Amino acid sequence: MKRKTVYPGVLTSLLVLFTITTFGQQLAPVQQRVARIDSFLTLMAHHQLFNGSILVAEKGEIVYKNSFGYADRNHSIKHTDTTSFNLASLSKPFTSLAILQLAHQEKLKLDDLVTSHLPDFPYQEMSVRHLLNQTSGLPGLESSEREYIKNHPQEIIANETVYAHLIASKPPLSYNPGTQWSYNNMNYLILALIVEKVSVTDFATYMQKNIFEAAGMKNTYIRTTGMPNTTRYNRPVMYESAFRNVDSLDHNRYQTYYHLGGITGSNNVVSTIQDLWSFDKALSAGKLIRPELMDMAFTPLTLADGKTFRMGSSTRSYGLGWNIYNSKTEPVQKFVFHDGHIVGLSTAMHKNLTSGQTIILYDNMDNNPIQLMISVSNIMLGIAPLKIRQTGSIARIYGEALVSKGIDFGAAKFNELRSDTLNYHVDESELNRLGYDFMNQPSDKFLPLSLEVFKLNTILYPKSGNTYDSYANAFEKAGKKEEAILMYRKSIALSPRNEDGKKALMKLLEQKE
Secondary structure (H helix, E strand, O other), X not given: OEEEEEOOOOOOOOOOOOOXXXXXXOOOOHHHHHHHHXXXXXXXXXXXXXXXXXXXXXXXXXXXXXXXXXXXXXXXXXXXXXXXXXXXXXHHHHHHHHHHHHHHOOOOOOXXXXXXXXXXXXXXXXXHHXXXXXXXXXXXXXXXXXXXXXXXXXXXOEHHHXXXXXXXXXXXXXXXXXXXXXXXXXXXXXXXXXXXXXXXXXXXXXXXXHHHOOOOOOOOXXXXXXXXXXXXXXXXXXXXXXXXXXXXXXXXXXXOOOOOOEOOOOOOEEEOHHHHXXXXXXXXXXXXXXXXXXXXXXXXXXXXXXXXOOOOOOOOEXXXXXXXXXXXXXXXXXXXXXXXXXXXXXXXXXXXXXXXXXXXXXXXXXXXXXXXXXHHHHHHOOOOOOXXXXXXXXXXXXXXXXXXXXXXXXXXXXXXXXXXXXXXXXXXXXXHHHHHHHHOOOOHHHHHHHHHHHHHHHHHOOOOHHHHHHHHHHHHHOOOHHHHHHHHHHHXXXXXXXXXXXXXXXXXXXXXX
């Protein structure tokens, strides 16, 4: 099930992401810590919490490289460090690098207005820098295209289509550029168009010549409209425990990333672990861009009011295509990273700029790459990995029982497993998703199951306004208005800010009158 290569190397220094930690006084030899990493990841793979490849390096030397599980389950093809995978949003640092290269060549300036390169762009005050650091205020890509996708269910959207819609509709900005931060794929789509306009070549060709080939990335390319995606797996509904190939799912019933398959700039770089390691070495050696420009990309964002942007109470900020944070311990460590996610796939690349450490990983079974990255970092520091829940989901087994043998059997199965806390867990959000998965099925035969799940969730979590709101949604769909009104009122009493619930309640009360 796994292939691994373990390399001896120097000690590493990586802290828990966004938390306060302490350095061990004396670290175990690197071989011991690498063995602990292997044991940890083997356990994660056993519990289906990791299915992919990982590489850990320190000061230009690989200390650990391993692959777990299958790239193609149907054909028993195992993961390796040359398995191709979509980087998803980990593509953004590459687009940022392309813009920085053009700035280095003085073909553009970061503070150029977007209109100086795209004259028909409808927002006069927005700069290239606002796109890079995610402070543009543009509408979200996915929300902007939702109605179009609904009306064109078989179309794979490309950058030009999205841009044409933006020009035609000219929706208002969410805020003045530079005043706030919000993560948005639209920003990097526009940047890809700017790369094309300034370089007078298509985005894929520019990236291939100036980044991929320059970095020695022999198996990396831009996925464009019509090209197949890499193999990915997920469980589309909570009442299924088996993983399914995402491409086998009906994209009109399930979110599969089908419709945005032609978008570039924000995602759709396809690469390998081996190639990303080549990229990291080329970037660190200054082969792709001058070090001072990369330092600019790794500098935390300053908003228009002069304040450094931070996410909540953490040290995390954003630069030019990279997340940035510092450790809260001495000596202070500076980190940059980016992760990515599309349906059935997760990726991450993390660099400790202080110690010269890199972690690269991906997973094609839709797991959480960040918690694995942090855990590996902890182990390399002599700190325990995160406490990652390894127990089975009762919600999934309960859902399967409801479908296969009905409500009574489902209740019995739920009660049987609930007492086995060593092996199983109950989760409000998982039960909530199970209820909606039943409710959103085209067949009404699943609606009674939805009501049963939401009812159970209100009993288990009686202080959660969300459980009653969901129960009300199901009652409303079932045509049980009186019951829906009671549940909306209960939800609002517990969650006074439930504005959607208030609107739904008002509508039901008006219908009643």
